[in-house]
Amino acid sequence: DAGITQSPRYKITETGRQVTLMCHQTWSHSYMFWYRQDLGHGLRLIYYSAAADITDKGEVPDGYVVSRSKTENFPLTLESATRSQTSVYFCASSPGQGVYEQYFGPGTRLTVT
Amino acid sequence: AQTVTQSQPEMSVQEAETVTLSCTYDTSESDYYLFWYKQPPSRQMILVIRQEAYKQQNATENRFSVNFQKAAKSFSLKISDSQLGDAAMYFCAYHAGGTSYGKLTFGQGTILTVHP
Numbered sequence: 236d237a238g239i240t241q242s243p244r245y246k247i248t249e250t251g252r253q254v255t256l257m258c259h260q261t262w263s264h265s266y267m268f269w270y271r272q273d274l275g276h277g278l279r280l281i282y283y284s285a286a287a288d289i290t291d292k293g294e295v296p297d298g299y300v301v302s303r304s305k306t307e308n309f310p311l312t313l314e315s316a317t318r319s320q321t322s323v324y325f326c327a328s329s330p331g332q333g334v335y336e337q338y339f340g341p342g343t344r345l346t347v348t
Numbered sequence: 349a350q351t352v353t354q355s356q357p358e359m360s361v362q363e364a365e366t367v368t369l370s371c372t373y374d375t376s377e378s379d380y381y382l383f384w385y386k387q388p389p390s391r392q393m394i395l396v397i398r399q400e401a402y403k404q405q406n407a408t409e410n411r412f413s414v415n416f417q418k419a420a421k422s423f424s425l426k427i428s429d430s431q432l433g434d435a436a437m438y439f440c441a442y443h444a445g446g447t448s449y450g451k452l453t454f455g456q457g458t459i460l461t462v463h464p
Contacts, residue, residue, distance in 0.1 A: 266450050277439065278393075278454045285450065293451070325393060329450070335381045335443045337452055339393035 238262065241326050241340040249348055254313045256343050258326030264338075265331040267309040268293075269301065271322040272342075278325065284309055285331075316347045350375045352442050354455035361430045362463050368415075369425045369458050371440030377401075379445030382416070382423045387457070388436040396438070399423065401445070427460075435462045 239260040248254050258267065269281040270293075280293030282301040290301050298320060300312045313320055323344050327337040351374045361367035373382070384396040399407045399416050407414050411431075415424045427434055440455040 268450065277456045280451065283450045323391065336383055336395050336398055342391045
């Protein structure tokens with residue numbers, strides 16, 4: 236029972252490059268989320284998805300793109316990485332239907348040089 | 349907009365003792381859910397406990413319990429018989445009920461140190 240996984244776990248990239256962070260869940264949860272965690276800011280929501288092909292912006296969406304063609308996958312793309320996007324990124328999922336808690340993946344530490 | 353405040357950046361406790369972590373929130377909603385998450389050094393976010401606002405009874409999960417004061421908008425976490433494995437960052441989180449589905453608002457976190 237893998238639950239929710241993220242890949243890669245660590246990534247170093249250069250400014251201006253495109254980077255995609257992967258998220259996969261095996262629970263068939265309807266909802267999926269992307270957060271970033273930075274010192275002094277806690278966790279902030281980037282994007283979320285209520286179902287396949289349904290996505291919406293969170294608190295800090297600028298510079299990020301998401302897609303959700305399949306229920307189990309929710310990739311996050313940084314189209315042109317900037318140093319300010321250096322952070323730890325968490326994917327989470329939630330079943331919906333009156334269940335509000337979210338279950339988190341292990342995180343991806345991204346460094347933009 | 350909802351806000352969640354954890355006023356204690358750091359707390360410490362002796363092993364086997366009890367510690368309480370504070371959380372306050374601001375909302376105009378009557379239907380909402382509150383959570384405590386634990387983030388150990390491994391970075392994994394782990395759900396510790398949940399509380400539904402419509403329930404008057406405080407939630408309990410083994411050594412973890414909450415003191416939910418709805419009128420005061422306070423939601424503290426009590427850890428009894430603290431263990432070394434409890435050392436982590438703890439986050440309080442709020443989720444409105446109804447149609448605001450999906451938007452968890454987190455506090456800034458409290459780092460808990462457990463001394464042997």
